[in-house]
Amino acid sequence: MLDYEQLKLQNKPLSRTSECHCNINNFGHKLFDICKKKLNVYIANSRLGSDIGIGRTTCKNVSVIDYLLLSSELFSLVDEIEILDFVPLFCDVHNAIHIVFNSVLSHNEITHDTSQNSTLIKWNDNNRNEFVNTFHKSQDQLINIMNDLENIYTRDTCTQQDIDNVTREINELFQNTAKTTLSKPHYKSRKKPNSKPWYTNKCLSSRKKFHKARKRYNIHKNEVTRKQLLETSKSYKMVTNQVYKNYQFDFEQKLRNKSKKTRERVWENFK
Known part of the structure; x- marks a missing residue:
C-alpha cells in the first residue's frame, strides 16, 4: 500500500485548498520537496478540523506560511486544528494555530502525583x-x-505488569533507605525568581484586562469582542514597552550619577 493511501482510508482529502493566491516562491518549492522526497509528510492545513476545505491565510490575511506537517499515521491523532484570528500581542504578522492532539493513553493508564509538595532528598x-x-x-x-x-x-x-511491580519494589527500597539514612528532605521552592524587575503592577493590570478580553472572545466570537481583544492587546503591549523604557532610562541615570562620585561603586549594579 502506498503511503498516501493511508489518507484515503481516513477519508482525508488528497488535494489541498487555500485562500492564498500568491505565486509559489523558492521556499515553497523547497517545502514541497522536503515533504515529498525526504520526510514523507503532508501539510495538514485545509485537511483537518475547522480549516478543512478552506486553507485560511496565516500571515497578513494574504499568504499561508505557517503549516502543520504530519505523517499519514498522525492524522488520526489530531482532534482539532483552527487558524485563529490575528492578535498583535502574540506576533507582528502571524496568526496563531490552535491544535488539539488525541492521546493514545486511556484515562486509567494516566497516573497523577497526589503529593502536595515535591521533595528532594x-x-x-x-x-x-x-x-x-x-x-x-x-x-x-x-x-x-x-x-x-x-x-x-x-x-x-x-x-x-510484572516489570512495573519489580520496578516499584526496587524504587521503594531505595527511597525508604534514603529517608532513613540521609539528610532531611528539602522542599523545592515554588517561588520563581523575579527575572523582570521592571514589570510593575500597571503591567499586571493591563495583562489581566487582555486575558479577560481573550476569554470573552473565545466564548462569544463577534465583532464587538474581537475589537475589545485587539484594543486590550495593543494597550498591554504599549504599557509594557513604555514601562520597560522608563526602567531602562532610570537605570542609566542611576549609573551616570554614581559614576560621577566613584567609578568603583558603579560595578555594584552588575553583581
Missing part, C-alpha cells in the same frame, strides 16, 4: 556507609525482589 557522602548497611539489612524486601526476578526469568512470558 540530598545525597550526603558522609552517610554513605550507613546507607549501604541499611540497604543490605532490608533482607525481606531484597528477598521479595529476587524471588520476583527469578519467577520472571523462569517463565516463558513476561508482562508489563
